[in-house]
Amino acid sequence: MTLNTTRRKFLSGAGAALSVFVIGLNPKGVLATTSASGGNITPFLTIAEDGTVTAIIKHFEGGQGVSTGLSALIAEEMNMALEDIQWEHAPSDPSRYANLFFGGFQGTGGSTAMANSFIQYRTAAAAAKEMLLAAAAEAWGVDASTLSLSEGLILGAEQQAGIGDFVAAAGAMQVPEAPTLKDPSEFRIIGKEIRARRDTADKINGQAKYAMDVQLEGQMVVALKRAPKYGAKVASFDDSAAREVPGFIMAHTLPTGDAVMAYAQTTWAAFQARDALEIEWDMANAETRNSAAIKEELLGMVRTEPQFTGSATDLATASKAIDGSAKVVEREFYFPMLAHAPMEPMGATIEPTADGGVIMHDGAQFPTANNMVLGQVLELPPEKIQVNTLYAGGFFGRRATPNSDYVVEAALAFATTDRTRPVKLVWSREDDITGGYYRPAMAHRVRVGLDANGAIVGWDHRVAGQSIFKGTAFEPMIVRNGVDHSSVEGIADGAYTIPTQHVGLTDAVPATTVNWWRSVGHSHTGYVMEVMMDLLAEAAGADPVEYRLRYLDETNPDGARMATTLRLAAEKAGWGNDLPQGRARGIAAHKSFGSYCAMVCEISTDADGVVKIENVTAAIDCGIAVTPDVVRAQIEGGIGYGMGHVMRDQITLEDGAVYEQNFPDYEPLRMRDIAEVKVYIVPSTEAPTGVGEPGTPPAGPALANAIAAASGKRVTHLPMTSSDVEFA
Amino acid sequence: MTISLKINGALKEVDPAPGTPLLWVLREELAMTGTKFGCGVAACGACTVHIDGVAERSCQALAEDLEGSEITTIEAIGSSPAGAAVQKAWTELDVVQCGYCQSGQIMSAVKLLNDIANPTDQDIDDYMDGNACRCATYVRIRAAIHRAADIMEG
Incomplete structure (x- = not known):
């Protein structure tokens, strides 16, 4: 998903934050809930009478570190240690917890969590601080300006007291309309080297609760036997073998006709029963193609005139410039479908409540979508639907889809019962790998004309591939003049200034369901742009770093920030220094989600050409790095995610059915694959931008360019293992 | 079938259907959900526990075969010296991201340190190869295992 995170948008977002905050603080609203057990000073934090400060985190924690990042904002403005902030997930309530970049919608994605919350959470904490100080000043009969707040204590007037003592009084106070935020020069948490992830303690002793861990009294577990091919429907089924499975309860066709649901007392029994179902499928409208054929279709599309134009420059103008050039560099690229495969397979539990409503327990990426689905499927009014957001065992985009796939499944599974028992939907890994919602397969063809000096x-x-957004509720936001921007993002809107550039797009016939996958379109456009820049540098006889710098216009912020980031990565990696025999380096740089990321990949190759990734040195400019160690962790992870997939992963179809089933055929990155990763952060005073996704796009091409430096082999069809690259 | 399992030092009476993997007995019958389901085919390591001191994938170990065995899970690993050191190192280096694989990572790391007090990078690659982390926290896991070895050395 491409979201505008420019400065102007950011500031308008800040304005929206203030209005949310004021609503939240209306004495008739949330603030009025101050009670003996604790007070919601704002929607974004509570303070208990023992002084415990709890951050209410509006984005789900799926490993990206948002619980730490937003807690740090509160710790900063309230002068507390980050370690002293407790936290919990916010309820599903877009009136208070909307993502400010998603309209009135509560959700996580597009690497926006910090960017949209940076002012909002600081403002909330600063207001709470001012109200606590005002309450203490009134109690002590002094001016608030003589008091200070530090580490949970109010100090001054020759006395001190814990903030908990003033929660009730502060809760009844007038809310400051524009509380004073700290000047960045006063920061003692934001941007500082503090390692205090707020989710570590739960995750090292088995106590963290994920959707997969929900166990409610009397619950049924449901597993689905899904259509073996996209478009197939259930004709009939026989559950006589399933009935022999101990713990089996019943089987029903999913009301969409896409699967048969096996209900059982336990997950193991549900899986056994599911596997025992005999199903007759109606294959009349089922996909029948092979991946090899789809690949040829996509490559055929980029060899002919494109369906849509996604640039100001048209094809004829670009072609004329290229045809008259001194040298033409041309390549075709192919990217396979990819599964997200987060460690926790999908699933959610619906619990009936005494008043006829429901609670959905889910690692909810889009809580507002969960509410909408439950309301529609179960025909319940909004006040009878609650969403309990739990930890997500990774997501990479998968826990949200344009049609809320597994949330709908859970709702239908519950709706098919008498609604007296909780129903827990559980996906197996095979469901996950074969179940669709992939990064679409994409083809690119690039022709570049160079003059005698190697200038573009x-x-x-x-570009050709299946659109993610067309036909979905998100289409109006993303699709312009027929171009699904997520298919071409990162080409014309990158940091480079490229003359006479035409971008064309052709939509492919759907072969399966597709979805946003960590970095979305950048996951393929970043690879193409950065392999091309390397090829052009080679054709121009220039150093790859120096050549890229020629196209980074440092008189504009985009070019300047990318250039600084590129130079930092190159310098830290010792770019240009001699390497030992058998070693080679590659570099790549890509802007996405408002952030600038560059990296150098160093590989070794043995006598047989077997490749080992020795180290990766990355630089990231994400504006103010609120929690630098979390930023580094996200870039480390983004690199691993990017490299692991380009190395050896693909989802393929055989006669329309997905061939890969589980991790042995969709091999994850392993410990041995990357020996070392170092991440450096560009110092910045700009507003924070994304870090969850920007590490992924440059990772693949940095590796590809290293392989080219070692062997001259340019890998343009992925995965690399299918292009005869062997890894140690 | 009623069987008796010794888990984290305590005997537990359980009644799984024949052929039920230990993973599901732990998670659903005993509500010990720290041991995770990731793949069901011993390819990801999220379900790793110790059975008689050996790191095993609990999705492949049948509960009915384990009477008389000493089973240790993530919930109790912190009470062993290596377990405590690993948890401390994981905390110092903020290893976790989504955390879903980390129970298994920690169980494998503890086994490694029980076998080899000062593991090399090659030892770490060998022992941790079966534990997948989709967040790619590997570089921190590696550093944290070295750190845990230092902590244990004192």
């Missing part, structure tokens, strides 16, 4: 004079860039 024209660039024709054609």
Whole structure:
């Protein structure tokens, strides 16, 4: 998903934050809930009478570190230690917890969590601080300006007291309309080297609770036997073998006709019963193609005139410039479908409540979508639906889809019962790997014309693949003039200034369901742009770093920030220094989600050409790095995610059915694959931008460019293992 | 079938259907959900526990075969010297991201340190190879295992 995170948008977001905050603080609203057990000073934090401060985190914690990042904002403005902030997930309530970049919608994605919360959470904490000080000043009969707040204590007037003593009084106070935020020069948490992830303690002793861990009294577990091919429907089924499974309860066709549901007392029994179902499928409208054929279709599309134009420059103008150039560099690229495969397979539990409503327990990426689905499927009014957000065992985009796939399944599974028992939907890993919602397969063809000095004079860039957003509720936000921007993002809107560039797009016929996958379109466009830049540098006889810098216009912020980031990565990696025999380096740089990321990958190759990734040195400019160690962790993870998939992963179809089933055929990155990763942060005073996704796009091409430096082999069809690259 | 399992030092009476993997007995019958389901085919390591001191994938170990065995899970690993050191190192280095694989990572890391007090990078690659982390926290896991070895050395 491409979201505008420019400065202007950011500031308008801050304005929206203030209005949310004021609503939340209306004495008739949330503030009025102050009670003996604790007070909601704002929607974003509570303070108990023992002084415990609890951050209410509006984004789900799926490993990206948002619980730490938003807690740090509160710790900063309230002068507390980060370690002293407790936290919990916010309820599903977009009136208070909307993502400010998603309209009135509560949800996590597009690497926006910090960017949209930075002012909002600081404002909430600063207001709470001012109200506590005002309450203490009134109690002590002094001016509030003589008091200070530090480490949970109010100090001054020759006395001190814990903030808990003033919660009730502060809760009844007038809310400051524009509390004073700290000047960045006063920061003692934000941007500082503190390692205090707020989710570590739960995750090292088995106590963290994920959707998979929900166990309610009397619950049924449901597992689905899904259509073996996209478009197939259930014709009939026989559950006589399933009935022999101890713990089996019943089986029903999913009301969409896409699967048969096996209900059982336990997950193991549900899986056994599911596997025992005999199903007749109606294959009349089922996909029948092979991946090899789909690949040829996509490559055929980029060899002909594109369906849509996604650039100001048209094809004829670019072609003319290229045809008249001194040298043409041309390549085709192919990217396979990819599964997200987070460690926790999908699933959620619906619990009936005494008043006829429901609670959904879910690692909810889009809580507002959960509410909408439950309301529609179960025909319940909004006040009877609650969403209990739990930890997510990774997501990479998968826990949200345009049609809320597994949330709908859970709702239908519950709706098919008498609604007296909780129903827990559990996906197996095979469901996850074969179940669709993939990064779509994409083809690119790029023709670039160079003049005698190696300068770019024209660039024709054609893309083909299945649209993620067309036909979904998100289409109006993303699709312009027929172009699904998520298919071409990162080509014309990157940090480079490229003359006479045409971008064309052709939509492919759907072969399966597709979805946003960590870094979305950048997951393929970043690879193409950065392999092309390396090829062009080679054609121009230039150093790859120096050549890229020629196209980073440092008179504009985009170019300047990318150039600084590129130089930092190159310098830290010792770019240009001699390497031992058998070693080689590659570099790549890509802007996405408002952030600038560059990295150098160093590989070794043995006598047989077997490749080992020795180290990766990355630089990231994400504006103010609120919690630098979390930023580094996200870039480390983004690199691993990017490299692991380009190395050896693909989802393929055989006669329309997904071939890969589980991790042995969709092999994750392993410990041995990358020996070392170092991440450096560009110092910045700009507003925070994304870190969850920007590490992924440059990872693949940095590796590809290292392989090219070692062997001359340019890998343009992925995964690399299918292009005869062997890894140690 | 009623069987008696010794888990984290305590005997537990359980009644699983024949053929039920230990993973599901732990998670659903005993509500010990720290041991995770990731793949069900011993390919990800999220369900790793110790059975008689050996790191095993509990999705492949049948509960009915384990009477008389000493089973240790993530919930109790912190009470062993290596377990405590690993948890401390994991905390110092903020290893976790989503955390879903970390129970298994920690169980494998503890086994490694029980076998080899000062593991090399190659030892770490060998012992941790079966534990997948989709968040790619590997570089921190590696550093934290070295750190845990230092902590244990004192």
